[in-house]
Amino acid sequence: xxxxxxxxxxxxxxxxxxxxxxxxxxxxxxxxxxxxxxxxxxxxxxxxxxxxxxxxxxxxxxxxxxxxxxxxxxxxxxxxxxxxxxxxxxxxxxxxxxxxxxxxxxxxxxxxxx
Amino acid sequence: xxxxxxxxxxxxxxxxxxxxxxxxxxxxxxxxxxxxxxxxxxxxxxxxxxxxxxxxxxxxxxxxxxxxxxxxxxxxxxxxxxxxxxxxxxxxxxxxxxxxxxxxxxxxxxxxxxx
Numbered sequence: 001x002x003x004x005x006x007x008x009x010x011x012x013x014x015x016x017x018x019x020x021x022x023x024x025x026x027x028x029x030x031x032x033x034x035x036x037x038x039x040x041x042x043x044x045x046x047x048x049x050x051x052x053x054x055x056x057x058x059x060x061x062x063x064x065x066x067x068x069x070x071x072x073x074x075x076x077x078x079x080x081x082x083x084x085x086x087x088x089x090x091x092x093x094x095x096x097x098x099x100x101x102x103x104x105x106x107x108x109x110x111x112x113x114x
Numbered sequence: 115x116x117x118x119x120x121x122x123x124x125x126x127x128x129x130x131x132x133x134x135x136x137x138x139x140x141x142x143x144x145x146x147x148x149x150x151x152x153x154x155x156x157x158x159x160x161x162x163x164x165x166x167x168x169x170x171x172x173x174x175x176x177x178x179x180x181x182x183x184x185x186x187x188x189x190x191x192x193x194x195x196x197x198x199x200x201x202x203x204x205x206x207x208x209x210x211x212x213x214x215x216x217x218x219x220x221x222x223x224x225x226x227x228x229x
Contacts, residue, residue: 034217043118043204043220044157085155091216104149104157 004088009109018075020108022088025069031090033064033071038085038107048073049091075110083112117141118221120205126227127195134191135224137205145169146188147218148180149204157204163188192226200228 005023012018024033032051036044048055050062050071061074075082085107120137127133139146147170148160162170163182177193192199202223208216 036218041223043206043223044218045220046217049217087157103159106154106156 003103004090004105006086006088006105006108008106009111011111011113012078013113014079015077018078018082018110018112020073020075020086020088020110021070022073023070024088024090027068027090028092030092032092033062033068034089034091035060035062035073036087036089036104038087040084044087044104047086078110078112080112080114083110085109117219118205118207120203120221120224122224123222124225124227126229128229129195129197131195132191132193133195133226134189135203135205135226136187136189137221138187139205139207139219140186141207141209141219142186143207143209143219144185145208145216146182146185147206147208148188148190149206149220151202151204151223153201161188161190195226195228197228200226202226 032049034049035047037047038044048057048060048062050064052064052068055062063072087104087107089104118139120135125133145162145164147162149157150160151157160172160174161180165185166182179191180188182188188205202225204223205221206218208218
């Protein structure tokens with residue numbers, strides 16, 4: 001099963017742009033790159049998902065190069081409330097079936113400082 | 115309305131006891147999951163049910179028994195609790211998206227402490 005590798009921790013300051021890179025060298029054709037955010041004492045929350053190129057929503061942007069072996073989550077102008085653990089994982093599209101196996105890595109702990 | 119709700123939020127019990135955690139989702143999703151998050155924050159899938167049918171059963175001790183009475187509910191019963199069972203247990207549900215892979219919605223977690 002395809003695994004992901006991301007930095008264990010990152011520090012940033014309020015107002016800065018934060019980029020978290022995830023490596024997934026063995027990504028499969030049917031895999032979608034997905035990012036989750038987890039605050040202390042809460043369950044993970046979906047942030048963004050993409051297959052190739054660039055995806056942007058109201059929370060973040062996801063940059064995916066042509067070879068799809070890595071991806072970068074970009075958080076614009078972070079605030080203290082963005083302090084959380086960010087997980088990169090691969091979700092497999094099995095067509096009409098929902099039997100995809102989901103593997104979370106250790107995540108990246110982002111600490112935003114004032 | 116809470117999309118995925120689990121009860122209890124906190125559970126403290128003695129070794130050897132039997133306990134249950136309940137989960138309900140009101141999203142109309144077909145698939146539900148149980149995940150375990152240990153003290154090092156690793157999230158590991160334990161079970162997955164699709165329309166009440168068990169489809170993923172990871173290497174989990176037989177003391178853990180999931181039950182899905184209908185596709186909106188997935189409960190987890192744990193027999194003979196051990197110290198190593200202390201963790202946060204997350205319930206989640208998902209539905210395959212039209213344009214992409216299925217996205218999970220997680221509950222707030224149930225923190226189990228075994229003394």
